[in-house]
Amino acid sequence: MTPYEALESHFRDLSHLEHVEAILMWDEAAMMPPGGGPGRAQAMSTLAGILHEQETSPEIGDLLEQARGSADSLDAWQRANLDQMWRCWRYATALPRDLVVASQLAAMTCEQTWRRCRPLEDWDTVRPKLEHLLSLKREAGERLGEAEGLSPYEALLDTYEEGLRPDLVARHFADLGEFLPGFLEEVLERQRRHPLLPLQGPFPIDRQRAVGVELISALGFDFDRGRLDISHHPFCGGVPDDTRITTRYREDDFLPALMGMLHETGHAMYQQGLPADWRDQPVGDALGAAVHESQSLLMEMQVCRSRAFLDFAADRIRKGFGVDTADPAWSRDNLLAHHTRVCPGYIRVDADEVTYPLHVILRFDLEQALISGDLAVSDIPDAWDEKMQSLLGLSTAGNLKDGCMQDVHWYAGLFGYFPTYTLGALTAAQLFATAREQVEGLDEAIRQGEFRPLVSWLRTNVHGKGRLRNADRMLNEITGHSLSTEPFKQHLRARYLAD
Amino acid sequence: MTPYEALESHFRDLSHLEHVEAILMWDEAAMMPPGGGPGRAQAMSTLAGILHEQETSPEIGDLLEQARGSADSLDAWQRANLDQMWRCWRYATALPRDLVVASQLAAMTCEQTWRRCRPLEDWDTVRPKLEHLLSLKREAGERLGEAEGLSPYEALLDTYEEGLRPDLVARHFADLGEFLPGFLEEVLERQRRHPLLPLQGPFPIDRQRAVGVELISALGFDFDRGRLDISHHPFCGGVPDDTRITTRYREDDFLPALMGMLHETGHAMYQQGLPADWRDQPVGDALGAAVHESQSLLMEMQVCRSRAFLDFAADRIRKGFGVDTADPAWSRDNLLAHHTRVCPGYIRVDADEVTYPLHVILRFDLEQALISGDLAVSDIPDAWDEKMQSLLGLSTAGNLKDGCMQDVHWYAGLFGYFPTYTLGALTAAQLFATAREQVEGLDEAIRQGEFRPLVSWLRTNVHGKGRLRNADRMLNEITGHSLSTEPFKQHLRARYLAD
Numbered sequence: 001m002t003p004y005e006a007l008e009s010h011f012r013d014l015s016h017l018e019h020v021e022a023i024l025m026w027d028e029a030a031m032m033p034p035g036g037g038p039g040r041a042q043a044m045s046t047l048a049g050i051l052h053e054q055e056t057s058p059e060i061g062d063l064l065e066q067a068r069g070s071a072d073s074l075d076a077w078q079r080a081n082l083d084q085m086w087r088c089w090r091y092a093t094a095l096p097r098d099l100v101v102a103s104q105l106a107a108m109t110c111e112q113t114w115r116r117c118r119p120l121e122d123w124d125t126v127r128p129k130l131e132h133l134l135s136l137k138r139e140a141g142e143r144l145g146e147a148e149g150l151s152p153y154e155a156l157l158d159t160y161e162e163g164l165r166p167d168l169v170a171r172h173f174a175d176l177g178e179f180l181p182g183f184l185e186e187v188l189e190r191q192r193r194h195p196l197l198p199l200q201g202p203f204p205i206d207r208q209r210a211v212g213v214e215l216i217s218a219l220g221f222d223f224d225r226g227r228l229d230i231s232h233h234p235f236c237g238g239v240p241d242d243t244r245i246t247t248r249y250r251e252d253d254f255l256p257a258l259m260g261m262l263h264e265t266g267h268a269m270y271q272q273g274l275p276a277d278w279r280d281q282p283v284g285d286a287l288g289a290a291v292h293e294s295q296s297l298l299m300e301m302q303v304c305r306s307r308a309f310l311d312f313a314a315d316r317i318r319k320g321f322g323v324d325t326a327d328p329a330w331s332r333d334n335l336l337a338h339h340t341r342v343c344p345g346y347i348r349v350d351a352d353e354v355t356y357p358l359h360v361i362l363r364f365d366l367e368q369a370l371i372s373g374d375l376a377v378s379d380i381p382d383a384w385d386e387k388m389q390s391l392l393g394l395s396t397a398g399n400l401k402d403g404c405m406q407d408v409h410w411y412a413g414l415f416g417y418f419p420t421y422t423l424g425a426l427t428a429a430q431l432f433a434t435a436r437e438q439v440e441g442l443d444e445a446i447r448q449g450e451f452r453p454l455v456s457w458l459r460t461n462v463h464g465k466g467r468l469r470n471a472d473r474m475l476n477e478i479t480g481h482s483l484s485t486e487p488f489k490q491h492l493r494a495r496y497l498a499d
Numbered sequence: 500m501t502p503y504e505a506l507e508s509h510f511r512d513l514s515h516l517e518h519v520e521a522i523l524m525w526d527e528a529a530m531m532p533p534g535g536g537p538g539r540a541q542a543m544s545t546l547a548g549i550l551h552e553q554e555t556s557p558e559i560g561d562l563l564e565q566a567r568g569s570a571d572s573l574d575a576w577q578r579a580n581l582d583q584m585w586r587c588w589r590y591a592t593a594l595p596r597d598l599v600v601a602s603q604l605a606a607m608t609c610e611q612t613w614r615r616c617r618p619l620e621d622w623d624t625v626r627p628k629l630e631h632l633l634s635l636k637r638e639a640g641e642r643l644g645e646a647e648g649l650s651p652y653e654a655l656l657d658t659y660e661e662g663l664r665p666d667l668v669a670r671h672f673a674d675l676g677e678f679l680p681g682f683l684e685e686v687l688e689r690q691r692r693h694p695l696l697p698l699q700g701p702f703p704i705d706r707q708r709a710v711g712v713e714l715i716s717a718l719g720f721d722f723d724r725g726r727l728d729i730s731h732h733p734f735c736g737g738v739p740d741d742t743r744i745t746t747r748y749r750e751d752d753f754l755p756a757l758m759g760m761l762h763e764t765g766h767a768m769y770q771q772g773l774p775a776d777w778r779d780q781p782v783g784d785a786l787g788a789a790v791h792e793s794q795s796l797l798m799e800m801q802v803c804r805s806r807a808f809l810d811f812a813a814d815r816i817r818k819g820f821g822v823d824t825a826d827p828a829w830s831r832d833n834l835l836a837h838h839t840r841v842c843p844g845y846i847r848v849d850a851d852e853v854t855y856p857l858h859v860i861l862r863f864d865l866e867q868a869l870i871s872g873d874l875a876v877s878d879i880p881d882a883w884d885e886k887m888q889s890l891l892g893l894s895t896a897g898n899l900k901d902g903c904m905q906d907v908h909w910y911a912g913l914f915g916y917f918p919t920y921t922l923g924a925l926t927a928a929q930l931f932a933t934a935r936e937q938v939e940g941l942d943e944a945i946r947q948g949e950f951r952p953l954v955s956w957l958r959t960n961v962h963g964k965g966r967l968r969n970a971d972r973m974l975n976e977i978t979g980h981s982l983s984t985e986p987f988k989q990h991l992r993a994r995y996l997a998d
Contacts, residue, residue: 016545019538020519023526031530035724036741039518039778046515050549225534242535279538 003066004074007085008281010060014088015280017051019239026237026244028108030229034116041108048104055092064089077283080468084282091159094147095140103140106133107413114411115232121400123381130411131377137415138371153371156416161288161423163470166368168483169419172426173364175485176357183489184354187342187496196337197329203254203321211254211320212247212261215313219299220455221245221265222272233408234260234349236267236296240279243268254321255338256350259300266299267292269455273463284466289417291471293424294431295462301353301425302432302491303446303454305339307332312449340495344392346402353425354492355392362387363407363418371415380404427475429488431462434479502565503573506584507780509559513587514779516550518738525736525743527607529728533615540607547603554591563588576782579967583781590658593646594639602639605632606912613910614731620899622880629910630876636914637870652870655915660787660922662969665867667982668918671925672863674984675856682988683853686841686995695836696828702753702820710753710819711746711760714812718798719954720744720764721771732907733759733848735766735795739778742767753820754837755849758799765798766791768954772962783965788916790970792923793930794961800852800924801931801990802945802953804838806831811948839994843891845901852924853991854891861886862906862917870914879903926974928987930961933978 001009021044028040064086071079110129117126141152148155157164213228221228226238231246238244245264249257270286278284286292303309314332315325323330342352348359366383369375375383384404385397396403409417435457436442445453461478472482500508520543527539563585570578609628616625640651647654656663712727720727725737730745737743744763748756769785777783785791802808813831814824822829841851847858865882868874874882883903884896895902908916934956935941944952960977971981 013545013548016542017549019542020523020546023523023539024519027522027526031726033722033724033726033741035721036738039738039740040522042779043515043518046512047519049512050516050553054549222534223532225532227530227532239535239538241538242532280541 003063003070004078004082007060007063007067007082010054010057010063011085011088011282012280014051014054015282017047017054021047021051022237022239023242023244026246029233029235029237030231030244030246034112037108037112041105041112044108045101045105049097049101052092052095052097052100055088056097060085060089061093077278077468081278081281081283084285084467087162088282090147091144094144096143099136099140099143103133103136103413106136111408111412114405114408118401118405121405123400123405126405126411127377133411133413134370134377134415137413138373141371141415153368153416156371157419158416160414160417161290161420161471163472164288164290164420164423166419169364169423172483172485173357173361173419173422176422176488177361179485179489180354180357183492183496184342184344187354190497191342194337196341197334199253199329199335199338201253202251205249205251207320207322208249208254208257211317212258214316214320215258215304216261216265218312218449219262219265219269219303219451221268225272226268228261234264236264236271238271240271240274240276240284243271254317258317259304259339260349262304263296263300266296269299269458270295270463273455273459275464275466278466283468287467287471287474289420290423290427291462291474293421294427295424295458297353297421297425298428298432298458302428305336305353306443306446306495307336308443308446310336310339311447342496344394346388346394346396346399347406349407354496356425357422358391360418360422362391363409367410367415367418370410423483426483426485426488427471429491430475430479430484433487433491502562502569503577503581506559506562506566506581509553509556509562510584510587510781511779513550513553514781516546516553520546520550521736521738522741522743525745528732528734528736529730529743529745533611536607536611540604540611543607544600544604548596548600551591551594551596551599554587555596559584559588560592576777576967580777580780580782583784583966586661587781589646590643593643595642598635598638598642602632602635602912605635610907610911613904613907617900617904620904622899622904625904625910626876632910632912633869633876633914636912637872640870640914652867652915655870656918657915659913659916660789660919660970662971663787663789663919663922665918668863668922671982671984672856672860672918672921675921675987676860678984678988679853679856682991682995683841683843686853689996690841693836695840696833698752698828698834698837700752701750704748704750706819706821707748707753707756710816711757713815713819714757714803715760715764715767717811717948718761718764718768718802718950720767724771725767727760733763735763735770737770739770739773739775739783742770753816757816758803758838759848761803762795762799765795768798768957769794769962772954772958774963774965777965782967786966786970786973788919789922789926790961790973792920793926794923794957796852796920796924797927797931797957801927802950804835804852805942805945805994806835807942807945809835809838810946841995843893845887845893845895845898846905848906853995855924856921857890859917859921861890862908866909866914866917869909922982925982925984925987926970928990929974929978929983932986932990 024044032040067082068086071082074082110126110133113126113129137156138152141156144155144159145152148158150158154166157166217223225241226243226245229244229246230248232248234247236243236245245261245268247257247260247264270292274286275284310332314335317335318325318330328334342354344355345351348356351359362384365387366375366380381400381404385395388394388396435454439453439457442453462474465474469477475483523543531539566581567585570581573581609625609632612625612628636655637651640655643654643658644651647657649657653665656665716722724740725742725744728743728745729747731747733746735742735744744760744767746756746759746763769791773785774783809831813834816834817824817829827833841853843854844850847855850858861883864886865874865879880899880903884894887893887895934953938952938956941952961973964973968976974980974982
């Protein structure tokens with residue numbers, strides 16, 4: 001066995017432990033009864049410790065050194081695989097085991113506490129848990145940063161999207177921060193001239209689910225290798241051959257659950273489409289969070305909120321809810337108006353694509369200050385309110401549930417994740433613009449409910465490539481240039497200000 | 500830290516890995532889409548290898564030696580805990596890691612294959628997988644037996660119920676084999692004189708579930724620390740604070756699903772009632788499979804098929820299915836007759852308590868021959884048919900689905916498990932007879948739907964004791980004597996031949 005082959009075998013075992021972790025994380029969010037929480041947090045932290053032990057076994061270090069010395073004999077996939085192994089090793093060895101175990105325990109305990117406290121707006125109970133978790137994450141950022149020559153926040157961001165730096169994020173966000181407010185006003189002004197007809201509920205949950213299943217199956221979600229369930233916070237988890245998406249339902253409105261399903265299906269299609277030849281190897285994984293979000297947002301925003309998609313879907317939605325097809329509220333155009341409604345609101349996950357980046361900018365600013373120590377946890381509510389007022393003109397004073405307690409991320413220790421949503425939106429717009437150039441008749445195919453041309457293009461260019469090249473090289477190869485805000489802005493103009 | 504304390508810490512980590520394994524096993528049976536099977540089998544076998552590595556770490560061996568040398572300073576619980584740790588260590592170190600990993604992979608692969616093949620009666624596809632699995636299990640039995648001074652089958656049986664020996668099983672089974680045929684004829688003769696009124700379906704699944712949830716909640720199943728789902732083969736899994744039971748529904752008959760839920764609730768109450776002070780330690784686990792089955796059968800057979808229980812439950816069942824309460828088919832007596840219907844059939848899990856031991860005797864005989872090598876896998880179908888004819892007067896020739904392909908056990912590698920069902924039935928009868936003597940007004944409480952006196956007696960005597968003493972000592976302490984067939988026979992006579 002060559003050193004490289006020995007590494008493949010090691011990393012296969014590691015990926016099995018990650019498989020175990022992924023299914024248990026899904027279970028914790030979608031299935032576990034509340035009483036199971038404390039024991040689960042203990043079990044998962046022990047597992048994290050064992051995974052870390054395996055990742056940092058000195059044998060891997062030796063093998064990496066040998067394999068990197070003779071990398072010339074490897075093909076491109078193997079070399080990329082070796083690079084990813086090297087990265088895993090560096091990140092794992094930068095952290096002591098105790099910190100990994102303590103972080104996992106703190107993250108799960110804090111998230112479980114948040115889940116209980118959010119409906120009660122009980123900030124005082126969750127606050128100390130978040131403080132403890134933040135201190136551990138800050139320490140992790142410091143140690144990773146030291147090892148990689150990055151600042152703590154840079155290092156955390158890099159764990160979610162390799163090579164992504166806060167200054168690039170800040171540059172794009174400044175651009176959007178300049179563009180969006182004026183654009184938003186124009187859109188709102190236009191919308192005032194075209195009032196929406198309300199869609200009358202209630203919408204029984206089993207019908208919402210059935211409509212969702214029909215549409216996501218049409219997109220290509222493979223139920224033989226996946227599931228759809230309910231969770232507090234929608235997500236896509238599991239592993240490529242067992243991909244689990246979740247949504248959440250409310251009976252008075254079907255759009256949040258449906259758009260949630262379509263969004264998670266974008267993630268799922270990416271995961272299910274990863275290169276089968278590289279299962280269980282680091283190079284067979286998805287690229288970082290920004291590219292993952294680009295796949296969900298390409299599906300949700302670019303495809304499923306388009307007129308072409310509604311030409312296909314409107315009739316299925318009407319049938320699914322058994323409504324009068326002649327009712328003008330259920331016309332394609334009124335449904336499209338609902339799908340593309342722009343309205344500044346409190347909740348990020350319910351936000352339209354125009355105001356969404358403003359929610360992200362808020363979180364990006366605050367989490368950098370949290371990691372640097374410039375902002376204390378106890379000051380989050382006020383800082384949140386202030387930012388909401390300046391960015392979206394809304395106050396969250398006295399409304400923690402829809403303010404700083406709305407998102408699971410920080411309570412689960414995911415500092416550095418938020419920016420990837422908006423980077424994903426930019427990437428999605430850039431990729432989809434290219435897809436429309438390269439795939440002949442793409443809009444017409446979507447109108448016919450024929451998604452294979454799009455999926456096949458994504459499989460070839462994105463999904464099937466795993467981590468063969470990083471996000472920037474991928475974008476350059478496919479679209480001819482690095483990430484830019486232009487395609488996103490063009491998309492917004494075309495969708496919200498044209499005709 | 501004393502050596503004993505260091506061991507507690509080690510075994511806490513081991514129990515966390517077992518927690519992980521338990522939830523994933525449940526998931527595999529109740530949630531996993533079929534396409535996830537091969538990857539899951541790989542992941543679980545890697546996990547089994549890591550668990551084995553941790554169980555056999557030389558450090559544990561050293562600590563055990565030291566702690567056993569100074570066991571005098573420990574209290575009774577700690578000493579029992581140390582004994583259990585010692586047993587874990589002996590059993591784990593008797594097996595090489597490769598065999599553990601290969602067995603887990605073979606068991607999951609074979610079970611997944613069985614699941615696919617059973618409806619198709621595709622014996623030829625599953626047979627070679629079973630042969631491979633059997634050869635690994637035989638090797639495990641040999642190695643365990645060598646280490647413990649037992650025969651291979653003895654050793655396998657001992658893994659499911661510590662101290663249980665095949666010759667004791669054989670003695671009890673010979674007794675039952677003598678008693679049951681004549682008894683069965685008498686019961687069948689009596690039943691012919693009291694024809695059943697059929698219960699007219701269909702019974703929608705959501706209603707079956709609602710009735711079940713109402714009844715198992717009344718028994719004391721704690722949904723804050725548990726779930727109820729659907730699986731191919733009903734079981735109780737998970738961990739004490741997250742106990743997961745499953746059932747399966749058919750629309751033409753509600754009794755199999757309902758009795759399945761009540762049965763699994765008996766297991767679940769045991770698991771949820773294990774001593775909280777000893778969570779994550781071997782002494783805090785349940786005793787072996789026979790005692791576990793005694794708890795499910797005590798609940799299902801002794802309690803829930805009794806007249807007293809139906810005095811409480813009949814009305815809830817009628818309301819749950821919205822039937823005419825004056826309909827004589829739905830009278831308490833006719834429902835009771837359904838609950839206690841005796842009828843030789845093909846399927847073990849659907850069998851009444853009179854014929855059930857005959858199904859177990861068949862499997863006990865065949866699996867001993869399989870492990871000893873006297874019976875080849877390819878000869879199972881014929882041997883099964885022959886035994887069914889002699890024991891139950893039914894032929895399974897050409898009916899593999901309801902013959903040797905009906906049970907998951909062998910296909911999951913569980914050789915040595917079957918006898919514990921009937922040992923459990925005997926134990927249940929013996930325990931319940933004592934409970935009725937010791938708990939004043941027990942029948943009347945059950946009639947009122949008041950299960951706390953019974954549960955509290957079980958908590959005190961069985962559940963809360965964990966593995967403080969073995970099954971035989973437990974039975975002697977509670978009932979004054981070792982396991983006997985007499986209470987079971989008395990129970991059968993009282994239920995089926997009295998009045």
